[in-house]
Amino acid sequence: MNTAAETLSGRAADAFDRARRQDPGFDTRPCDVQRAITRRRLVRDVTDVFGVPCAAVTVTDDPDREHGGWRWYRVTITDHGTEYRFTSFGGTVDDLRALAPCPECAGEVPRAEVTDLASLGRLLDARTSGHPVPVPLGFGSDVGHQPHCPNSEGT
Numbered sequence: 001m002n003t004a005a006e007t008l009s010g011r012a013a014d015a016f017d018r019a020r021r022q023d024p025g026f027d028t029r030p031c032d033v034q035r036a037i038t039r040r041r042l043v044r045d046v047t048d049v050f051g052v053p054c055a056a057v058t059v060t061d062d063p064d065r066e067h068g069g070w071r072w073y074r075v076t077i078t079d080h081g082t083e084y085r086f087t088s089f090g091g092t093v094d095d096l097r098a099l100a101p102c103p104e105c106a107g108e109v110p111r112a113e114v115t116d117l118a119s120l121g122r123l124l125d126a127r128t129s130g131h132p133v134p135v136p137l138g139f140g141s142d143v144g145h146q147p148h149c150p151n152s153e154g155t
């Protein structure tokens with residue numbers, strides 16, 4: 001018995017659905033060969049570093065973050081029903097930042113650098129232990145903060 005995810009068309013439909021949910025502009029963005037190369041390389045690197053299958057990784061443009069006309073990349077790893085969300089300015093694992101609620105305003109912001117399994121583990125451990133995790137560069141200027149958030153440098 002085959003499920004949709006066991007066929008190429010099923011996996012493609014699943015990937016398309018995830019990409020649309022992640023980046024509502026996915027259907028309408030113009031083709032960009034260099035960004036497509038970066039997205040594929042990022043998928044491969046994420047599967048390698050985090051030990052997840054290719055079909056579990058979705059990389060699109062980040063619909064919320066743009067700097068000087070440069071769109072960031074959004075990465076989601078789906079694992080046993082849990083979605084781990086990240087953003088990356090440069091489109092590399094070395095620049096991967098986990099998206100999580102701001103402790104002050106609860107807006108979704110780049111909460112920690114997560115560039116390998118150990119740094120992901122540190123962030124997940126902090127949720128239960130309360131141990132502080134260093135915030136990444138640009139934390140205070142991120143667009144995800146709510147207006148008047150004390151952590152925001154932009155308002």
Ligand SMILES: [Zn+2]
Nearest residue numbers: 102105145149
């Ligand atoms: Zn905030």
